Amino acid sequence: MEAVFPPEQVRKSQEATGETDFTLPAGTHIYPFSFRIPINNSCRPLDSVFSKISIKGGNVGYAKEAEYHTKNTLPPSLHGLPEGSQGEGGSIRYYIKATVNRPQFYRTNVRKEAFFAFLPIDPPRAVPQGEIYSRREHLLPFPLLTPLPKKKEFWWKSKKPETQTIQHPNEEPRFTIEARLPSPSVLVPREPLGLRIIMVKLAPFKTPVVLRQIQLRLFMTTYITAHGHSKKFTMAMPLFNTSTDYRLGMPIPYTFGPMDASPGVRLEADPRIWENWMLPENISPSFRTCNIARSYQLEVTLGVSLGGNAAVDVGRPRRQKWHYVNL
Numbered sequence: 001m002e003a004v005f006p007p008e009q010v011r012k013s014q015e016a017t018g019e020t021d022f023t024l025p026a027g028t029h030i031y032p033f034s035f036r037i038p039i040n041n042s043c044r045p046l047d048s049v050f051s052k053i054s055i056k057g058g059n060v061g062y063a064k065e066a067e068y069h070t071k072n073t074l075p076p077s078l079h080g081l082p083e084g085s086q087g088e089g090g091s092i093r094y095y096i097k098a099t100v101n102r103p104q105f106y107r108t109n110v111r112k113e114a115f116f117a118f119l120p121i122d123p124p125r126a127v128p129q130g131e132i133y134s135r136r137e138h139l140l141p142f143p144l145l146t147p148l149p150k151k152k153e154f155w156w157k158s159k160k161p162e163t164q165t166i167q168h169p170n171e172e173p174r175f176t177i178e179a180r181l182p183s184p185s186v187l188v189p190r191e192p193l194g195l196r197i198i199m200v201k202l203a204p205f206k207t208p209v210v211l212r213q214i215q216l217r218l219f220m221t222t223y224i225t226a227h228g229h230s231k232k233f234t235m236a237m238p239l240f241n242t243s244t245d246y247r248l249g250m251p252i253p254y255t256f257g258p259m260d261a262s263p264g265v266r267l268e269a270d271p272r273i274w275e276n277w278m279l280p281e282n283i284s285p286s287f288r289t290c291n292i293a294r295s296y297q298l299e300v301t302l303g304v305s306l307g308g309n310a311a312v313d314v315g316r317p318r319r320q321k322w323h324y325v326n327l
Contacts, residue, residue: 004031039121043069043290075287077117078222078294090224090233090292094118120285128182135178137202140209140306174202175209179300187298189279197269197302199256204263211254211269213303216240216277223293236299240277247276 006014006022014020078092093115100110180196187193199209216239224231242252249272256267287294 004033007031037074037118039073040071041074041289042071069290070288072288073120073123074118075289075292075294076119076284078284078292090222092292120287122188122285125186126184128184130183131180131196132183132185133178133180134300135176137174137176138304139172139174140304172203173205173207173209173306176200176202177302177304179302181298185298187279187296189281189283191278192275193277193279195274195300196271197300199267199269200265201261201263201267206259207306208255208257208259210305210307211252211256211302212305213252213301214240214242214274215301215303217299217301218279218283219297219299220283221295221297223295225291237283239279240274242273245277249273249275 095115222233
């Protein structure tokens, strides 16, 4: 505990003279102080009955003890949204409170609160031990043989409509596609994601598999427990999309190659496509306390298709739709 008022010279004068009163002259007065924020939380039991009672909006509430207590790193500041909205559903606030005690019983004390944003110190990161992944198996059908537009020479005659051809009609383009992250998976704002996208053939085929689109979404889940009741709030934040994002290290579509690779060979997409994608700085880190916790899930959506040449042109939506893979 640090006493910042009265100033040190005034306290020494009062000790010498024995006076207890001190008149503060009109004007602006500055009293510097400092304090240290602890690293870990410390749950304080509510010993007093009055400390468990709260009055809000004319209603009297009684605070129950938490079912369990945890000792973890202090949680970060978490800004909530109004009650009833589909937002974070809770808030964590840090503030400094100053109180000016007035000796007269008929005069209320003056109080002032100043809020500040708090981010805890990151614990030491574990060395990655392997990878975690999500894998999906797919069998993409070839596009339907649709006629190409007629080529007119004169108004009284035109050529017969041409038809698309498929180079390898007897192939079975079966493959798996997966997204990988280092394990343990820790995503840090303003740092590379460490994402890997891999395609593996399950059957021999030579038709190229083309990566057309990549979309990343971050799901933020907040768990709140109070008075024996629990509730979960989930929000989805769009992070990146190759269709609308200009921060691409290299353009797509991207063809997994070589096209004559044998089944079982891992064909990895070039990570330069998303090398400039990083999490924004305004995302709160994961945390857990006695009554509120926050966790994250990363969703990877890939748009893939067959072919990338004139024989099977899937670049035009009217000829073939893309197939989306949620990982």
